[in-house]
Amino acid sequence: MTLSNVQPGEMIEIISIPDEKIRVQAIRLGIYEGAHLQCADKISNGPVILRRKTQEMAIGYGLSKQIKIKVIA
């Protein structure tokens, strides 16, 4: 499944991120293949807000459809 299908509150693991340029920018914020993150919030057909501890980041809808994830909790 993709990040766009995630529901607020779910814990997820990032499986894959397309495009090297995005991977390189995302990893600085803590989003990388294998990362365990929580979906803090989501705007329907809009950005997903991910959290790990106190760090939060927003990912646009288009990109969230390309990021493969699995729900772990």
Next chain:
Amino acid sequence: MSHCHSSTQNNLDFMNESQKTIILAGNPNVGKSVFFNAFTGLYVDVSNFPGTTVDISYGKYKNYTVIDTPGVYGVSSFNDEERVARDVILEGDIIINVVDAVHLERDLFLTQQLIDMGKPIIIALNMMDDVKRNGLNIDINQLSNLLGVPIIPTIAPKKIGFDPLIDSLDQARIGHPLKDLKEPIEQLSSTLKNPAEALLILEEDQHVRERNQAENQPGYREQIYQWRRKRVNEIVDKVVSEISQGASFKTKLSRWMLNPITGFPILFVVLGFMYYFLGVFFAQTIVDFTEGVVMGQYYQNFILQLLSPAFQEGSFWYKLFIGEFGLLTMVPIYILGLLLPLVIGFYLLLSLLEDSGYLPRIATLVDKGLMKLGLNGRAIIPIILGFGCVTMATITTRILGSKRERFIATMLLGLAIPCSAQLGVITGMMGSLGIGYFFIYFITIFFVFGIVGALLNRFLPGKSTDLLIDIPPLRLPKIKNVFSKMYTKSVMFLKEATPLFIIGAIGITLLEHFHILTWIQNAAAPLTETLLKLPKESATSFIMGIIRRDFGAAGLFDLANQGLLNPAQTLVSLVVITLFVPCIAAILVIFKERSWKESIAIWVGSFVISFAVGGLLAQILI
């Protein structure tokens, strides 16, 4: 300077070669500037970094030169800020890395990269007061051991930890680099003039590779970033423990700001407050005093009495200096009386928005809407900045991810975003018309903005990029910081606007004196009188608007004051001047930032659209 032969040397001439340099580095909004001010006191210079829009502050502390760098998430060349930070850091002798203690996972990524560069570092672990508040505990000793550099806990606004930090400067140390990097860096750095550049060559930084003629070196950027991320997470897991968990008010407020159901009402309340503050309090109460009384009466009477005897009334020199568009009458009255208070008001608000951490939340909230215009939420930053100054905002479109987005944003900025000075004049004039007219004005501009954006999105080739941003914690802005930002920006406004106003005043006086103005007014009559149903004098304001849009708006302000415009005409003229071609400065920047073809499309496009929309409104309303 230890490495004075670098190719960046001519960019950094303020980095005196005989003096050691202390560089402040850190992520955005971690409080670097507070440290900078503590070191340098009042004697600070700000200079533009050549070839960028980035300003660098530098000052002196004892025998050191202290340099502040733009906040970045890492050192590389994704954008101007990073390139500037990179070049300043590469040349520094001691790095003070300011770290947000609450966001170690994000901030230590930069810290570890600085360590990998092999620079002597000392860490100011800032915002320690927020650590407890967020239910966290940090083992500082262990963190210091793992990184291999000294750490001083600090609370910048209260100046806690500053003395220990200053006393420990000579203890700055080269930390523990990633172990897999040691060997390749050692091999490479021995061949370089500046060994710190070895890491960036391995990380495929194009600029650093080129200046070392190292294009053919193998690159490991992704690999290195993964090692670094893994290391940082290991460290954070070891040193940070959560002692309690509880949703504070800030967390709840942050959720409300992001959720559309509560977020949009909050946004509208904030915008409403901004409108009242800027459009009512500043544009009316304050401007009535500064423009109406101080400049319009005392100053004008003074200058007229002083200089009238020197010139023959009606002569060219009389008009040039103290006439209706005079250099000593109109120019200072418009700039100091009318526009400066508005600019000050706008930048006060903008600094509050920036420092509170609300901007990235607005970006997330409006992302979905802006996607329909071929933009993503980040574009809200140049759009909001555009309400301050379209010229600055046009340069800021560089932060957008693709050429396509930069074109759309530039077009929309040039077309439908009034700058603060112009907006102030407009809201001031609207204030006297009543809420109904304001509503029509707002809806018109909003629709033009939306329709043009949607059409561009539909027909421009290519693909726009997606939102990917850090959402920093909400913070109460520090008043001192807000005022110092406001001051810098207002001074910039004066520097930028004054020469253009002088040129404009001379131009208009020449046109008027040689009766070309009347000729233009008559020639433009089909447009102004027939299409827009405005008095022909309004052509003068539109010509002034080509020079600066606030200049044009100020001209309309005069016309309305003289009773030449009825309410519907005021509305039409304000819609036209808002949508009108961007001012000369903005046009110059557009030509610099975009291609010739794109720039001409923007220029002609905004001209046609402004008259078409104004004409349509006039035919309906007047």
